[in-house]
Amino acid sequence: MTVVNALDIGLAALVLALAAWTVAAREAFAAAVGYVAYGLLLSLVWVRLFAVDVALTEAAIGSGVTGVLLIRAAARLRGATPALDEPLAPPLRFLAGVLCAMVAGALAATVLLMPDPAPTLAPQAVGNLPSTGLGNAVTAVLISYRAFDTMLEKVVLVLAVVGVWSLAPDACWGGSPGAPRPARPEAALAFLAQVLPPLGIVVGIHIFWVGADEPGGAFQGGAILAAMWMITMMAGLTEAPPVSSTRLRLVLVSGPAVFLAIGLAGVVIAGGFLAYPSGSAKPLILFIEAFMTLTIAATLPMLVAGPPEQPPQP
Amino acid sequence: MTGAAVLAALAHAAGSFGPGLLAAAVGTPVAILAACAISRGRRRSPALMVLAPLPALAAALLAGFGAPFSYKSRAFDVTLALDAPGAMLLGAAALLWIGAAFYAGADGRGGDGDGRFRASWLLTLMGSLGVFVASDLLTFFLAFALVSLPAYGLIIADDNASRRAGAVYMAFTVAGETLLLMGFVLLAAGEPNGSLQIRDVVAALPGSPWGGAALALVVAGFVMKIGLAPLHGWMPLAYTAAPLPAAAVLSGAAVKAGVIGLIRFLPFSHALPAWGEGLAILGLFSAFYGVALGITQTNPKTILAYSSVSQMGVIAAVAGMGLASGDLRAPLDTAFYAAHHVLVKGALFLAIGACAAAGARRHWLAFLPAAALALSLAGLPFTGGALAKLAVKGTLGSGAIGALASFSAAGTTLLMLHFLFRLARNPSPDRGARTSGQLLSAWFAMALASILAPWLLFPLTGGHLSDALTPAALRESLWPMLPGAALALPLWRWGGRLPHPPAGDIVVIGEKIIRASYGAGAALERVEAGIRQWPAAAMALLGIAIILGAAMATGF
Amino acid sequence: MQAITTALTATMGGLLLALAIILPVAGVLLSFVLGGRAAERIALYLMPAGLGVAAMIALGVWRSGAPLVYLLGGWPPPLGIALRADGFSAVMLLTTALVILCAGLFARANFPTPAGVNEARAPFAFWILLQGLWAALNMVFLGGDLFNLYVALELLTFAAVPLVCLDGRAETLLAALRYLVFALFGSVLYLLGAALLYGAYGTLDIGLLSSRISASPAVWAAAALMTTGLLAKTALFPLHLWLPPAHANAPAAASAILSALVVKASFFITVRLWFDVLPSLPVETPAAILATLGSLAILFGSVLALRQERLKLLIAYSTVAQIGYLFLMFPLAAGLHPWTADAWSGGVLQTLSHAFAKAAMFLAAGLVAETLGHDRISGLRGLGKVMPMSVFVLGLGGLSLMGLPPSGGFTAKWLLLMASVRSGQWPWAIVMLAGGLLAGGYVYRVLAPAFASADLSLKAPAPRNRERIALALALCAILLGFAPSGFFAFLQIGRPALTAIP
Amino acid sequence: MNTASLAGITGALLVGLGLFGLVTNPRPLRKLLAFNLLGSGVFLLFGVLARRGAAAGIAADPVPQAMVITGIVVAFSATALAVALLLRLFEETGRSTLRADPPSKAAGDGSGA
C-alpha cells in the first residue's frame, strides 16, 4: 500500500514539475512539448482515479491533439517579435503569485473538507443502466442521461469550425486549409503514416464499439481516427479537403444532426425529446455514437488544420 | 341668476366633455407631430401649430368657469385632472402658445424644412400643457421632462453663443430633473398606501420619514426650473439665444412648470414656517438680484430674462409665505399672479420683434402697448399687474417679507423702464423679425389678451374687481413705482458707467468648475487604461474571487 | 428529496422550451451544410418562427402563472437535465428573439452573398454564428442545470468571438483574441465552481441545489469562483478590458447583439446563481460587493464614454456603465422584503430596456458610420439634417440610458430608487442619480453636434429602411416605459412571493 | 493520504500554476498553454470528486466523468479557435501580443458595417 502511495506521490510530483516547467520555460516551443508530456502523465493520474474513459480522452485529446495544435502554433510563431511583451515587474509577479497561491490553497482546503460520504449519482446512474441497454455508465450519462450536453457540445465543435474558417482571407474561401505538415515530407513519417493508420483505424473503431460496455466510446475512438487522418496529412499522403466540400460538411455535422434527428424522433416514439424507446435504446445509441465518432474524427483534424490558406482550385 | 345658470351649464359640460378634453389637450400636439411625419401634414404645420393648444384652452375654460374634472387612462397609468389653479395657468399658457405660434408662423418658423423647431415646439408644448393637468407623480415627471428637454431644440441655432446657452440650459435641466426624480421617489416612498397621486403623496409628506429630504429636493428641482438666483444662470443665456417666439413661450409658459410644481407639491395644508420663510427669503433675494443684474444689460431679451428671475422670485416668495402660514388660498393666488406673468412676459418678448418690425414712423403703435404691459408687470394701477399684486397681498402678509415684496415693485418699475428705454433705442437683435401684418397682428392680439385676461380671471381668485379700483388700492399699487421711476432717470443718464456683467453672470464660475473637472476625467481615464492591461484585469479577477469567498466565509 | 423530485416534473407545453433551442441548432446545422445563400434564408425564416415560439412560451408562463419545466430525455434531475422558464426567462427569450430578428433584417445589407459566387466567407460565417448565438442565448435563459449552462456559455463565446473579427482587420482580431482568452478564463472559473458544488451536493440542478444548499466552504468557494467567472464574461468593471474594443469594432448588427444580449446572458446566470441557488445563505456582503463594483462601473464607464472620440466606442463604454446598473439589483432585491419585488422588477426592466436601447443605438451608429464613412463624434455636425431618423433613434436610446421618461430605463430607475430608499440603502440611489447625470452628458455629446446645421458629405445615401429597424428597437425601449402592472406580476412568476406586504 | 486527496491537492496546485501563467505570462500562446493547464487542473478536481463518489459497484461517479469528457472537448475547441485567431493576428501584424492598445482614437474610419 505504501509503495502505491509513494508511486502516487511521485506521479503527482512529476505532473506538477512538468506543469511548472510549462509555465516557466523560456521558449514557447519547449513549453508546448512539456505540455504534451504533462498531459500523458496526467492521464496516468486519471487511471489512478479509476476514470479510464477520461484517461483515454485526456491522452488523446487533452494531450495529443491539443499538443499538436500548440506545438504547431509555437513553431509558426517563432518569428514573432517579442519586443512589446516585457514581462511583469517583480513586485506584480509576486502579488500575482500570492493571489494564485491563495486561490490554490483555498481550493485544496475546500476539496479536503468535502463532506463524507460524498454525494454521488453513481447508484442512480447504474440503476438506470438496464433501460439504456448499456454497460458503461459514463457512456450512458453522455448519450442518455445528459444527452443534451453532449449534443450541444457537438454543436460547439461545429461553431468552432465555423469560427476557425471565418478567419480565412477572403480570397482563400472555398479552398483547403494548410495541411499540418512540415515543408519537406519525411520518408520516415511517410512510412509511419502508411503503417499506422490501418492499425489505428481498427483500434479506433474498436474503442468506439466497446464504449457501450467498457471504457471507450465516441470521443476516444473518434480522437484516434482523427490522429490517423492527421498523420497521413502531415506525411503529405492526403490533402485536407476544401472547406466548400459538401461531403466534408456533411461529415462534420452528421454527429449532432443524427443526434438531433433521433432526439426529435423521440418526441413521437418515446414521449420526449432525446428520449429513447425502451428496448431499442442501445441500437439507437450506437447509431448516434457511430456518427459522432465520424464527426469527431473529422472535426479535430479540421480544427488543427486551421482556416483555408489556399485559394480554391478550379 | 343667469350667471348661476351659465355656471351650472358649464359644470355639467365639464363633467361630460372635460375628461375627453383633457386627453385631447395633451394628445393633440403629439398627434400633430405624427401628422407632420407625412408631407401633407408638414406643409400645413404652421397652421397646425397654432391650433394645437386649442383643446387645452377649451378645457381650461370649462374647468376654470365650471367645475374641476379628471381623466384616467385605462391602458396606461396616467391620470389627469384640472382644478382652478391648474385651469388658470393652463388657459394662460394655451393663449400664449397660440399667439406665439401665430407669430412664429409669421416669422417663417416651423415650416416644412424646419423639422427641429417644429418637433421641439410641439413636444415642449405637450409638456407645458401636461404639467398643469398631470395629477400623478409619474405623469407629472414625464410632462416636466417634456417641457424641459425638447426646449433645447428651441434655444439653439448655429452660433457659438446659442450652443453655449443650449449646453448650460441642458446642464441645469438635467440636474433639476435628477433632483426632482429623487424627490419624487422619496415622496412616493413616504406614501404608505402605494398611491402615486400627487394629492396623496403631498398629504403624506409631513408624516413621512423622508419628508424633509423630499421637500428639499422637490423645491430645489422647481427652483432650478423657475431660475431663482443663484440657480438662474441658464435663463438669461437661453432667452437671449432663443428666437423671439421661442423665448416668449419659454419665459411665459414653460417656466410655469416650476410654478405649478411649487403649487402642487408644497403641503399648504400644514404650516411649515421654516421651510416657507426660507423659500420666501430666497425668492425675495432673487427678486432684487434680477433687477440689479437686469439694469446692467443692454439687450432687451436679456433684460426680460432678468426680469423673469425677479418675477419668479416674487412668486416663490408668495408660495413660501403661503406655506409658512398654511394658507390654502395661496395656490390660487400664486397661480393668478403666475398666469398674469405668462401672458405679459410672453407678449413683451413678441413686442421686441414687433417694435423692430414696425417702421420708425409707426413705431409708437407697437411701442405703446408694450409700455403698458411692461408697467403692468410692475403693478401699474388699472392693469392686470395691479390685480396680481392685490391677489397675493394677503398671502404675503404685512411683515418684513410682505413689505419687501411690495417694495420689489420699485425694482420692477426701474427694470421695466430700462427695458422700454432699450426697446425704443435698440433695433431688435432678432434677425428673423420682418415687417409683416401677421406679425404685428399677432403682437396686438397677445397684448390685448394680456391686458384683458387678468380682469376676467380675477373673480375666480375670490376677489372683487371693485377692490382694485378703490383709491387706497390705487395708491398702494402706485407708491412703490415712484422710487423706481425716480431711479430710472439717473440710470438713463449714468447707466453706461455701471459694470456690465455677462449675461448669465455666475454661470461663468460654474463653467470654470466644469472645465476644471475635465482634469479629473483625464485622471480616471488613465486609471482605466491601467486596469485594462491584462495583468491588472486578471489580478483583479482573482482578487474579486478571493474577496467574495472571504466575505461569504466570514459571513459579515 | 421525494417531494422535490415530484415538483420537478415536466409541465404542459414544456416541449416548447426544447423547441426554442432546437430551432436555431437545426438552423446552424442546416446552414453549415447548405452554406452560402441558404444560410441567410434559413436564418431569416427561422427567426420569426423563433419569435413565435418565444411568444408561446411567454403565453404559457402567463397562463399557468408558474414556471414551465421540461425534462430532457424524460430523465428527472439530478440524473437528467431540466429546462425551466419563469417570468424572467420568458421576457429574455422574447427580447432575444426580437433583437435577433431586427439584427438579422438589418444585417441583410451587410452580409449578402455576392452575385456570381456560391458562397462567401463573411456571410457564411455571419449567418451561422448568428443562429449559434441565438441558440446559446436561449439555452442560457432556459437552462436549469449549472453544467448545461456552462456548455451554453461556451457555445455563446464561440459564436460571439468570431463575429467580432469578421472583417479580419488586425484591430478586430486583437479585440477578438482578448475577448476569447478572457472569456475562457471566466468560464474555467465558473466550471471550477460548478465542480465544487457537484462535489458537495451531488447535483447541479438549480432547483435541487437551492433546497440543499447550506453554508460550507465548498459553497463559499463555488459561489466566489462562479460569480467571478461570470463577471468576467459580463465585463463588469474592472473586468471589462475586452468589451470596448470588441463591441466597438464588430459589425453593427453583431455589436447590437453583443451589447444587448450576450453580456446579459452571463448576468442572467449570475442572477440565477444568487437568487435561485444561494438565496438561503446570508448574501448581504457579497451583494454589496457586487453593487460596489457596479457603482464603479457606472462611474468609470460613463466618464470614459464622455471622453471617447468615436461614436461606437462611446456606446460601448456606455454599455460598461449600464452593466453597472444591473448589479445594483443584487443588494436591493436580496431576501424577502417589501421592496424586493420592486427591485427585482427594476433590475429586469433595466436589463430589457438596455437591451433594446443599446441594440437600437448600435444599429443607428452602424448606419451613421456606413453613411458618413466614419464615426468620429466631431464629424457628426449636421447629422440631424441628413439622417434625422438615426439621430432620433440615438436620442430615444439615450433617453432610456439616462433614465428619463417615457422609457423603460426610467421605470427601471424609478423602481430601483424606490427600493433603495425603502430599504435604507442610500448609496446606490446616489450612484444611480449620478450615473443618470453622466449619461446625460455623453448623450448630449452625441446629439448636440447632430442638431447643428452643417453640411455633411455622405459616402452613401442614408438607408431609410434600415433606419426603421433601429427605430423599432428604440421604440421597444420606450414602450417598456408604459408597461402595465400585469407585466411586473409576470416578472415575479417563479420568484418566491412575499405573502404579507405590510 | 489516499490517492483522491493527493490528486485533489495536485489539482488545486495545477489550478494555481495555471492561473499564475495566465496572469503573468505576456505571450498569448503561453496564456493558452496556461489555460489548458488550468483547465486540466479543474478537470482533475472534478475527477477527485467523482472518485470520492464511488458507489454501487463502480469506482467513480460517472456523471462528473462525463462532464470532464465534455469539458476536455470544449477546451480543445477553445484552444483551436484561439490558436487560429493568434496565427491570423500574427500574419496580419507580425507580432503576437495581447497588450491593450488604447482603443484607437484616431482610427475612426471604416469602422462601420
Next chain:
Amino acid sequence: MSAALDLLTIVAILAGLFFFLAGTVGLLRFPDPLSRLHALTKADNLGLGLIVVGLLPRAGGLLGVLKLVAVWFLVLLASATVAQLIAGAIRRKGSST
C-alpha cells in the same frame, strides 16, 4: 512454476527499469543532441521490451499477450519514426548554421 514466472517478472522488470534509468542518464548527461537521442531511443526501447516480457506471464490470456506485444510494437514504430524526424531536424539545423 508460478514462482519461476514471478522471478522472471521481477528480473525482467528490474532490468527494464535499469535500461530506462540508463537512457535517462544519457539524456541528461550526453553532450550533443544526437548522442542524447541515441541513448534515449536505444535504451528506452530495450527497457520497454524487457518490461513487456516481464509482464507477459501476468497478461492473463492470449489476447492480453497480443495487446502487450502490440504496445511494444507501436512504441518501437513511433520512437523509430520520431527519432528519424528529430535527427533530420538536427541535421538540417546544423547544416544551415
